[in-house]
Amino acid sequence: MSLLFTDAELGDGRVVDVRVEGETVSAVDATLERRPEDEPIDVAGKLLLPGMVDVHVHFRQPGFPHKETWATGSRSAAAGGVTTVVDQPNTDPPTVDRDAFDEKAALAADSLVDYGLNGGVTADWAPDSLFDRPLFALGEVFLADSTGEMGIDTALFADAVAAACGRDVPVTVHAEDATLFDESARDRSDADAWSAYRTAEAEASAVEQACSVAADTGGRIHVAHASTPAGIDAADAAGMTCEVTPHHLLLSRADLEELGTHGRMNPPLRSESRREAVFERVVDGTVDMVATDHAPHTRAEKDTDIWSAPSGVPGVETALPLLLGLAARGEMSYERVRELTATAPAKRFDLSSKGRIEVGRDADLVVVDPTAAEPVRANRLHTKCDWTPFEGHEAVFPELTLVRGEVVYRRATDTFGEPAGKNVRLL
Ligand SMILES: [Zn+2]
The missing domain is CATH 2.30.40.10 (Urease, subunit C, domain 1)
Incomplete structure (x- = not known):
């Protein structure tokens, strides 16, 4: 047949x-x-069209099955035209060694769509044990974060990039420099305070630091969820790749009054003028791909004050449909949608059997x-x-x-x- x-x-x-x-x-x-x-x-x-290759999702298992599971997340992906997902390591346990990888791999058997599993880097990761498994990449390694549970310093970051590049494993980076966050925003309680706190400047600075570490080790990194024109341009200038999320493409601080704490994510929503500049770079080819950073939390978890609400929004089911909506209105070509969602991510991450109808x-x-x-x-x-x-x-x-x-x-x-x-x- x-x-x-x-x-x-x-x-x-x-x-x-x-x-x-x-x-x-x-x-x-x-x-x-x-x-x-x-x-x-x-x-x-x-x-x-070739199915979307979404290199950035959080399907929450093991550890948080009340938010999402491999079964529900992959259904959401399939209904949105996503045929490959790449899961990030900040589950519980975090995917930082062989045993944690194996635990997640067993759960991923529930997936309707093909998948990759990223390994994480923490102070107590076990590189030899982790690299023993078929990793997709090291995933959103969080450089220069002083507070997050998966944040690491520059020395450990350099070690991780060297270890991964030596084994031909890609490295994706969450680039926000926490030393440039605006502490004065802590006095505010409106939803926009999160965007004021995690400044746009913090992104470009972290992208530059990550790119210079990568250049020193001879490696290449991929910048996850770039949200500012300066961050995108810094990655581009250094010859590194980057992805943009649908929320940074289509939503801005102007939407926060309506979204409230549901609009809190990392990096945060930016000004409308920055969003427009990001949109231009997605259309003109400076941005390599769209990835969703699908990061579901329940309504109950989100319905609290802006400083307590968890960061993240769902997006795996709506990414390709929203881009197709833009194409249907003539704001982007179908060819560009195909490139951003399938061809480019498959090429960047060496998926020679994906990304094209060939x-x-x-x-x-x-x-x-x-x-x-x-x-x-x-x-x-x-x-x-x-x-x-x-x-x-x-x-x-x-x-x-x-x-x-x-x-x-x-x-x-x-x-x-x-x-x-x-x-x-x-x-
Ligand atoms: Zn993420």
Whole structure:
């Protein structure tokens, strides 16, 4: 049995037929002769895109299954057209040694989508034990944070970058320099106080420090959730890559009155003028990719004062749909959406079977009706946390999502496939 998608628009002007045999794309051409074993799927007028590779999610297991699980997080991913996720290490236990990696890997067997697992760096990490496992990367290593539970100093950061680069493991960095936070904002209690406290200057400074450490060790780093034009430009100037989240692309401090403590995340929302400058850099190619930093917390956890609320917002299900919404309105090309969500992350992180609809690559596919724009509604999403900072934003959700040739989500019936996700470092 094979699937034959006919008259698929690839988003770059090309209209093709695409055949899927087993887990992979076996043919792409203007027209493919239909064979008896082909099951045809007419997608005329629709986009066929490579599934999103989201290199930054927090699926919260082990440790915090009341916020999200591999089952609920991966359903949310599949419904949003995300076919590969990369989970960050700040779970409980943190993924800093072999045993913790193995515990998480066992839980990830519940995933509907393919996944990578990042290792973490803490004062008591065990590099030899950790690097013994198929890591995706060292994940959002938190440089220059004096307060966070996973923050490390520059010396340990340099050791970690050297150790990872020596083993060809990528390093992604959470770049905020806590010495540049504005302590005077601590007197305030409004939601905007978080943005005033974690200053824009703290990001560019940390990006510069991280890039200079990477240059000293001959390594390359990837800057997670860049939120300011200065941070993006610093990474770009140093020849490093960066990702931007949908919330830093679409939301700003102007939204905090409405979002309240639900709009608290790290790095925080920035001014509207900085958001616009970030948007320009996403469109013009300075920013390499979009990643969600999907970081769910329950409403009850978020409904407290701004200094006590946990940082983070959900986003894995809405990222690609929001970008498709922008493309449908002409604010970004479909080609750029494809590059930001699939091609670029697959290339940067050496996923040679992902990111493109090409013969021999995994059939990680998303079918989209570009005319089907609708407002985001939390009650239609599948994340366990049951809310979204993008309520009411126009989005185009996928009709169908396939991972390695298997349908994992069908929007018409709101039904999911079986969990069969694999560690992409073992594919
Ligand atoms: Zn994160």
